[in-house]
Amino acid sequence: MAQAKAAPAPTRGERNNNPGNIDYSPNNPWRGKLPRDVSIEPRFERFDSALNGGRAAVKLIEFYKDRRGINTIRGVISTWAPPSENNTRAYVDAVARSVGVDPDEIVDLTEYRIMRPLLEAIIRHENGRVIYSPEEIDEMLRRAGIVNPAAPAIPPKPAKAPTTSTASAAGVSGGGVLATAIAVVTEPTLREAVAALDYKWLLAALAVAGVLLSAYAAYRAARANRAAS
Structure with a gap:
């Protein structure tokens, strides 16, 4: 049975993560430069990565x-x-x-x-x-600051898509109608009552508010008539 060939040993430049075999110099503060250790490498620079x-x-x-x-x-x-x-x-x-x-x-x-x-x-x-x-x-x-001009540009992150679920849509529309209802109801007590209602019960609340408003209007008219008589 043939034996598998052993992988070639790393070259000096590969061992040092210095593929260009740059000579050591104390004056060059290279990025990723490792401290000099002559017992490991007496001549060339060593780096933390190739x-x-x-x-x-x-x-x-x-x-x-x-x-x-x-x-x-x-x-x-x-x-x-x-x-x-x-x-x-x-x-x-x-x-x-x-x-x-x-x-x-x-x-x-x-x-x-x-x-x-x-x-x-x-x-x-x-x-x-x-x-x-x-x-x-x-x-x-x-x-080193040199980029391949033919490399594809990194596409911008897509804008966050608006939520279109039924529940969210209902919440948005419900909130808008609820605000309208609050604006229409001018009596402070009725305003607080409508604001406290959940939008799921909005239709019922509007119906009740309509009845209350009609009753209140009739009450005010009756008082005005009594005052005038």
């Missing part, structure tokens, strides 16, 4: 652009992996092919269409593979 490690790679490239005026793939990679310790020419050529531009072409490093393949190519070159999903790569970019 997403924050990827974000740091993007921010470092932006630093090259903003502070050093670098705006070509050759400029980025020559700074990232200097010839003193790397085959920088091969690195530059591989990344430029992935991005789809000439190594010396001026590019906008803040554009998703440039930074997305650039980041992925650096991760591949530094680790020999890319174990992160397309969604994770996009999240690394998003955390």
Whole structure:
């Protein structure tokens, strides 16, 4: 029976959650940066997640652009992996092919269409593979402020639908009619009596109120007649 192949061991960058193999520096307060421990990693930064490690790679490239005026793939990679310790020419050529531009072409490093393949190519070159999903790569970019313009916009939350149940509709209409009945009944005692009634008994209450109003009107008329005589 054939034995299952063991999963490949994590690379150094993967272990450190630093897929770009950024060198440690006490001057860089990266988001998610872990305290230095030379017994674990003597040279490179370590992060609490690969997403924050990827974000740091993007921010470092932006630093090259903003502070050093670098705006070509050759400029980025020559700074990232200097010839003193790397085959920088091969690195530059591989990344430029992935991005789809000439190594010396001026590019906008803040554009998703440039930074997305650039980041992925650096991760591949530094680790020999890319174990992160397309969604994770996009999240690394998003955390650095670069968003895929083709991504669907998050739809707004729908407005709360009005309640249309029979009970609720009856309550609303009942409340409106009840208020009308209260306004019509001008005698304080009758107003309080109508206000205390449940809307389910509204019709009966209106009928009673009508009778009472008629009786009261007749009573007032009778008193007026007696006073006049």
